Amino acid sequence: MDKIGIGIIGTGSIVNMYVKCISEIEGANLIALYTKSTDRVEEAKKLFGVPVFDDIEKLLALPEIQLICVCNESGNHGEAIKRSAKAGKHILSEKPLEVTPEKIDEVIDSCQKNNVILGCVLQNRCSEDYRLVERTIREGKLGKLLMGNAHINWYRNNEYYAKNPWRGTKKFDGGAAFMNQGIHTIDLLLNLMGSVKSVFGNVRTMVHNIEGEDVGTGILNFDNGAIGNITAGTTLYPGYPERLEIYGEKGSILMEGGKIEQWNVQGTSKPKSLQESGNSSGASDPTSIGHANHKTVIQDMVNAIEENRSPMVDGAEAKKAVEVIVAIYLSSQEEKLIHL
């Protein structure tokens, strides 16, 4: 079978990881990139070793590209996705798919109308440890779920925000600590605990010179009767590995930095951590995130195109965490419980 040709929109820091992953995937071939910065074209060509365009339509016109990876600023994902869909390309977008549920609905609609497959990168769902926890909960081994918490108490220095000014803006980042960093663990929490009935949020900007929150908390009421709590920050020095805590009637499982830390499930013995590859937490350094989970997501998307099926995380799945995060922001702003 021919390799799936891939084009990338964006030339920011995450793109290095894509180029590495694609080079390791047998059925995939990197064709070209697009950057909005004309003065970056030559530098990016040298860096990535493929053609780089500063005109998006030139990238989308290439017939050898079947899949576009959307890696630009979050609040510009929607436009990139809609243009790619119109050009008949399948799309794998970085998280968040867009920064509001309404904008996510628009991109889902556009992909459906153009009959292309849409996937979103929420790569922490791929870790072996997480998959074991997911299986255990789906099999009912924790019994009735009681409480689920996510803690993403991270740290980013001033340079992180100063270097690329879209970060921390409402328009392009959708917020900050919850929407950019917290979203991964919030996605994992919702995937395990189920849909959310209502939220109460309290978010603030206390240290960084940004529009979005650098510290916050959200209380969740799940539809199944369980409760939950999220804390997130990008100013909580030095930044601790993210935690996911699931409590049920028959026991509890705690994960830290993507690994199972505590396993107390009645009738089972504690498994050894299955996560061997270095997918270390981005608690204090965004560049320390390993590439193994990204590779699994891109491989799944390539397979989804070949098999004409939905990818691991489709548009509807990707919308869930954004919906909850936006409700937490609204709750904080209006100082009231928000029903979803």
Ligand SMILES: NC(=O)c1ccc[n+]([C@@H]2O[C@H](COP(=O)([O-])OP(=O)(O)OC[C@H]3O[C@@H](n4cnc5c(N)ncnc54)[C@H](O)[C@@H]3O)[C@@H](O)[C@H]2O)c1
């Ligand atoms: N899944 C993950 O774990 C993960 C990790 C990091 C970023 N992301 C996502 O990837 C997307 C892009 O994030 P990023 O950290 O790569 O952003 P970035 O700030 O490094 O780059 C964003 C855009 O800014 C421009 N840019 C960057 N460096 C430039 C330069 N030197 N000169 C000119 N223009 C430049 C490019 O157009 C680029 O597409 C975001 O949606 C983010 O949420 C996901």
